[in-house]
Amino acid sequence: DQRFNPLAADARWQARWEQDATFVADDASAKPKSYILEMFPYPSGRIHIGHVRNYTMGDVLARYKRMTGHEVLHPMGWDAFGMPAENAAMEKGVHPGGWTRDNIATMRAQLKKLGFAIDWTRELATCESDYYGHEQALFLDLLEAGLVYRKESAVNWDPVDMTVLANEQVIDGKGWRSGAPVEKRKLSQWFLKITDFADELLDGLGDLDKWPDKVRLMQENWIGKSEGLTFRFAVAGSSGTVEVFSTRPDTIFGASFVAVAADHPLAQRIAADNADAAAFVARCKQGGTTAAEVETQEKLGFDTGLKAIHPLDANIALPIYIANFVLMDYGSGAVMGVPAHDQRDLDFARKYGLDVRQVVTPDDSADAVFEGDTAFTGEGRIVNSGFLDGMDVTAAGAAVTARATSENWGEATTTWRLRDWGVSRQRYWGTPIPIIHCATCGPVGVPKDQLPVVLPEDVDFKTPGNPLDRHPSWSQVDCPKCGGAARRETDTLDTFVDSSWYFLRFASQPKDRPFDPEIVRQWLPVDQYIGGVEHAILHLLYARFWTRALARIGMIDVKEPFAGLFTQGMVTHETYKAGDGSWLSPNEVKRDGADWTRIIDGTPVTPGRVEKMSKSKKNTIDPLPIVDQYGADAVRWFMLSDSPPERDLPWSEAGIEGAWRFVQRLWRLIGSVGKGGGETDKPLAQKLHRTIAGVGDDISALAFNKAVAKLYELANAIEKAKPSATRDDAIDGLVRLVAPMVPHLAEEAWAQMGRANNEDRGLIADAAWPVADPALLVDDEATIAIQVMGKLRDTMTLPKGMAKDEIEAAAMAREKIVAYVGDSVPKKVIVVPDRLVNIVL
Numbered sequence: 001d002q003r004f005n006p007l008a009a010d011a012r013w014q015a016r017w018e019q020d021a022t023f024v025a026d027d028a029s030a031k032p033k034s035y036i037l038e039m040f041p042y043p044s045g046r047i048h049i050g051h052v053r054n055y056t057m058g059d060v061l062a063r064y065k066r067m068t069g070h071e072v073l074h075p076m077g078w079d080a081f082g083m084p085a086e087n088a089a090m091e092k093g094v095h096p097g098g099w100t101r102d103n104i105a106t107m108r109a110q111l112k113k114l115g116f117a118i119d120w121t122r123e124l125a126t127c128e129s130d131y132y133g134h135e136q137a138l139f140l141d142l143l144e145a146g147l148v149y150r151k152e153s154a155v156n157w158d159p160v161d162m163t164v165l166a167n168e169q170v171i172d173g174k175g176w177r178s179g180a181p182v183e184k185r186k187l188s189q190w191f192l193k194i195t196d197f198a199d200e201l202l203d204g205l206g207d208l209d210k211w212p213d214k215v216r217l218m219q220e221n222w223i224g225k226s227e228g229l230t231f232r233f234a235v236a237g238s239s240g241t242v243e244v245f246s247t248r249p250d251t252i253f254g255a256s257f258v259a260v261a262a263d264h265p266l267a268q269r270i271a272a273d274n275a276d277a278a279a280f281v282a283r284c285k286q287g288g289t290t291a292a293e294v295e296t297q298e299k300l301g302f303d304t305g306l307k308a309i310h311p312l313d314a315n316i317a318l319p320i321y322i323a324n325f326v327l328m329d330y331g332s333g334a335v336m337g338v339p340a341h342d343q344r345d346l347d348f349a350r351k352y353g354l355d356v357r358q359v360v361t362p363d364d365s366a367d368a369v370f371e372g373d374t375a376f377t378g379e380g381r382i383v384n385s386g387f388l389d390g391m392d393v394t395a396a397g398a399a400v401t402a403r404a405t406s407e408n409w410g411e412a413t414t415t416w417r418l419r420d421w422g423v424s425r426q427r428y429w430g431t432p433i434p435i436i437h438c439a440t441c442g443p444v445g446v447p448k449d450q451l452p453v454v455l456p457e458d459v460d461f462k463t464p465g466n467p468l469d470r471h472p473s474w475s476q477v478d479c480p481k482c483g484g485a486a487r488r489e490t491d492t493l494d495t496f497v498d499s500s501w502y503f504l505r506f507a508s509q510p511k512d513r514p515f516d517p518e519i520v521r522q523w524l525p526v527d528q529y530i531g532g533v534e535h536a537i538l539h540l541l542y543a544r545f546w547t548r549a550l551a552r553i554g555m556i557d558v559k560e561p562f563a564g565l566f567t568q569g570m571v572t573h574e575t576y577k578a579g580d581g582s583w584l585s586p587n588e589v590k591r592d593g594a595d596w597t598r599i600i601d602g603t604p605v606t607p608g609r610v611e612k613m614s615k616s617k618k619n620t621i622d623p624l625p626i627v628d629q630y631g632a633d634a635v636r637w638f639m640l641s642d643s644p645p646e647r648d649l650p651w652s653e654a655g656i657e658g659a660w661r662f663v664q665r666l667w668r669l670i671g672s673v674g675k676g677g678g679e680t681d682k683p684l685a686q687k688l689h690r691t692i693a694g695v696g697d698d699i700s701a702l703a704f705n706k707a708v709a710k711l712y713e714l715a716n717a718i719e720k721a722k723p724s725a726t727r728d729d730a731i732d733g734l735v736r737l738v739a740p741m742v743p744h745l746a747e748e749a750w751a752q753m754g755r756a757n758n759e760d761r762g763l764i765a766d767a768a769w770p771v772a773d774p775a776l777l778v779d780d781e782a783t784i785a786i787q788v789m790g791k792l793r794d795t796m797t798l799p800k801g802m803a804k805d806e807i808e809a810a811a812m813a814r815e816k817i818v819a820y821v822g823d824s825v826p827k828k829v830i831v832v833p834d835r836l837v838n839i840v841l
């Protein structure tokens with residue numbers, strides 16, 4: 001049987017790579033280093049198709065880098081703490097640790113079946129104390145450096161489950177499990193001072209030119225730097241003031257009201273002895289408080305009856321409202337409302353019948369009354385504004401700021417959207433925060449020689465809440481400072497902390513400290529990081545922050561952890577719906593001509609849209625049975641073909657079958673090597689060398705689908721070519737070029753072709769990437785148009801760079817031209833070398 005048997009080959013080469021330690025990265029290597037990293041998986045149970053696509057891309061790059069002479073670090077590990085393990089514990093009565101470690105074992109075996117070039121000696125799991133113990137040490141370092149602090153902060157409290165809920169567990173204001181209305185509770189929690197780094201994190205984006213623009217923009221918006229004026233309105237009839245922040249001080253004469261947040265001290269004070277105000281404030285708190293929720297809510301206000309005196313005209317008194325669209329934790333928790341030039345303010349003003357005064361005009365009109373329901377937010381000239389009239393918005397803003405500063409009622413300020421990172425989680429399955437609370441000494445860091453603070457194994461999930469809180473002995477310790485009875489912190493760290501430094505631990509994992517800075521210096525930054533765009537903001541921002549924080553305290557000298565970033569698209573699949581509207585999985589349906597039916601009862605099925613694979617729509621494909629059927633190489637090839645890697649990839653049976661057929665075609669080609677004699681075949685040689693150059697460029701640019709297309713073309717050309725020495729070379733080249741993508745087949749071919757003995761260690765994984773011959777990359781023939789009296793009459797192909805008289809002679813000798821010209825003697829012959837001959841009679 002001439003067929004390629006992937007299952008035997010996969011197992012054979014995977015065992016061989018493991019045995020030879022082929023992909024173990026050598027810290028001491030003198031080769032240029034390359035660090036290729038895919039976002040490490042959460043051990044949810046099984047490898048899904050998105051993982052396969054993600055890791056295949058990274059693997060192709062890693063293998064290509066090896067073949068081009070790099071020492072490659074391509075590690076794998078497990079982002080192993082988190083909620084699903086605790087949910088499994090509650091639902092199935094299994095221990096989160098057991099559940100997680102079982103999943104890791106399953107998924108590790110699955111990844112190994114895909115033949116990824118991973119250095120498994122560096123595998124880590126964040127749920128093991130030999131990882132999180134070092135994280136605790138780093139937390140203490142940051143605490144000592146003043147980058148960690150504790151403050152009261154609100155959490156979502158589920159009164160039935162008696163537990164704190166993450167924002168995503170609150171659905172329509174109710175606990176996702178209990179369905180009970182969620183309450184806000186204040187708890188003392190730990191925060192990391194990411195806001196200290198806001199400027200750096202923003203400026204640093206400018207250097208990340210190998211990151212997608214959209215990700216940089218998302219980070220920029222998240223950091224949210226706003227420059228403006230913070231200024232004070234006097235409150236009429238009192239000595240108090242209301243301070244507001246505005247990015248548009250130029251519009252100050254357009255203000256028609258002042259609004260404060262529901263938890264603003266002024267609102268609280270009024271609510272204290274006004275029942276209507278109190279009711280309004282209570283109502284505001286029911287709505288969502290995120291900026292996005294506030295944005296979409298109906299604008300509501302409560303007129304306090306108080307008036308604010310305009311700082312530039314004491315005759316103007318503006319009503320002061322409590323409003324639901326003003327956030328307490330942004331700026332100063334109060335705004336001046338300028339309805340003509342801010343949409344929210346306009347909605348509000350129309351609802352409450354407030355003045356709408358135009359102060360910026362795009363043309364020269366200067367109507368004082370603003371019509372319509374769309375605010376004008378563009379630039380223009382200032383009108384209706386006293387001393388500002390005629391200025392452009394920038395000059396007017398500066399003039400107001402200067403006046404405010406000199407008269408002492410305001411100052412230029414910068415406001416950030418970014419907030420400090422609250423890392424306390426009231427959960428069991430996470431890194432214990434290494435703090436001891438002492439009644440006398442307050443919170444005290446656990447001495448480093450007592451690390452790791454290990455999670456107790458003997459916990460139960462039968463009652464809701466944090467098992468660490470009710471453990472009989474774990475939290476009872478002596479204070480490290482005074483020796484008195486004290487209590488351990490029972491909160492654990494946000495799992496985003498775990499993923500904020502794992503790439504450092506991959507680079508270097510000594511037993512006694514988090515990493516060796518010298519080795520980290522050699523590997524970092526990660527040259528290419530690949531993962532889902534869902535991590536474009538938080539994970540990447542936290543990892544950037546953590547790296548900068550460690551750099552600031554002198555532990556490392558790299559500031560940006562990821563030099564290159566790539567966000568891959570999703571794998572999608574058709575969805576299917578039964579007659580009753582329920583979703584059906586692809587293996588419950590079959591196609592009948594143009595129709596689809598349900599296999600068990602033949603009832604009609606409606607095929608739905610192609611969507612991201614998800615359990616809820618049952619349109620998932622488990623990749624492992626497919627690997628078992630077609631082999632790893634066909635699956636890998638399919639993951640790279642067709643769709644550009646940043647786009648979605650629609651999974652299809654036809655696609656995987658096509659990949660399988662191509663693997664078999666490659667195998668037949670390889671079998672045909674060695675039939676040629678000494679002949680050369682220049683067009684094929686050119687094709688080969690152009691493919692070598694093109695595929696290398698494509699892989700470097702992560703344009704895998706383009707590389708695949710070129711490899712198809714090369715295979716076609718080889719199939720069509722007659723036996724020759726060139727053809728054998730082309731097959732040799734093709735095997736090397738496909739090796740990063742279909743490594744098992746390539747190793748098998750390498751051994752069969754007898755090449756294995758000639759090169760380093762006998763593996764194609766260690767073979768050299770072919771080098772394109774520049775002479776074969778140039779197009780050395782020119783197609784020349786021949787015109788008679790300006791009309792195209794013939795074309796000819798000549799070697800490039802021929803002399804004019806030779807070109808003319810060749811043209812005049814063409815049969816068709818002889819027929820046109822006949823006996824006449826041309827008046828003139830114009831020759832443009834390599835392009836054109838025009839004969840004038």
Ligand code: ANZ
Pocket residue numbers: 225226245246247248251325326327328329330331332333334335336337338341342415
């Ligand atoms: C007057 C004004 C006139 C404004 C105008 C805008 C346009 P960014 O760019 O996001 O920083 N604002 C200030 N504090 C707020 C708070 N706590 N809650 C809700 N809104 C607040 O937005 C700055 C603008 O958002 C500020 O500038 C303020 O409205 C509003 F034609 O002041 B502006």
Ligand code: ZN
Pocket residue numbers: 438439440441442479480481482483484486
């Ligand atoms: Zn103490």
